[in-house]
Amino acid sequence: MRAAGDAEPRTVAVLLEVLQGEGGIRPSDIAYLQELRRLCTERGWLLMIDEVQSGIGRTGKWFAHQWADIRPDVMTLAKGLAGGVPIGAMLAAGPAAGVLTPGSHGTTFGGGPLVCAAGLAVLDALESEKLLDNAHAVGAHLKDSLARELAGTPGVADIRGRGLMLGIELARPCGVLAMRAMEAGLLINVTRDRVIRMLPPLILNRDEADRIVAILVPLIQQFLAEQP
Structure with a gap:
């Protein structure tokens, strides 16, 4: 990973699934994820995590990356977020939130009133029903x-x-x-x-x-x- 970053100085972000879905249900090693978080912080890269399949309680935590006790700079969500109603969402934190601002990143299934109401109902059910x-x-x-x-x-x-x-x-x-x-x-x-x-x-x-x-x-x- 270090060699790849050194060889390509234009690197600005790392994007991955911490538990691959289409890739064959492959969980990332926790130590690997923690080292990746450290390296991204050190190099000033964004850590971007795709939680479309593994998020919203699927693995027993809200998001699969939480098993490694790390926090991404950018996270993508869909599928389970609205319980089957088409929806897509992107969350950004820290410096990334100042670049990826609301409306700057489009989605096929965005935040209409119906899907947002469904999403809120899903989140409530996940909490209330444990x-x-x-x-x-x-x-x-x-x-x-x-x-x-x-x-x-x-x-x-x-x-x-x-x-x-x-x-x-x-x-x-x-x-x-x-x-x-x-x-x-x-x-x-x-x-x-x-x-x-x-x-x-x-x-x-x-x-x-x-x-x-x-x-x-x-x-x-x-x-x-x-x-x-």
Whole structure:
């Protein structure tokens, strides 16, 4: 990272997802994020974090970067912010707020009255129903259950993620599992060809998490037992 910054003196910002979604549910190492924050501060770079998928309680905290106890200069939000109503938002702090001022950065789905009312209702529900705590607890239960039931299954490369943003990486492309799961009553998708991505609703309870495991584990095991 230092070498890249030294080689390119025009660098002014670093933009990243701290928990990649389309990239295959890959959490960044906490020490890496803390060092990145320190380096950006030292060099005068903006630290810009994309929390479109990982924000708004998805990982058990309001924003995934909070697990590393850091604060970005710029943060982008969408998706869960209005509970399914199209919305987009950008937050800026410190010197960045003096450059990225209101109205200077456009968005396809901005801050109309309807979506803002939906966003406020979502934030109220997350607090009043303690859904961040639920995402953390039920997500840990789901992840542990998947790890236990898939332990020793040849072809399961990794199970990772935080809260209710989880991925199961298999040893070979598994896009066919999305359709098989749907036929069994479960909605999943596959990203990076080999990673089963799960982002269940934040109201998920333990019984529902157990039903996910009961449906998904046999599908994975059957798929991996097939000849490629």
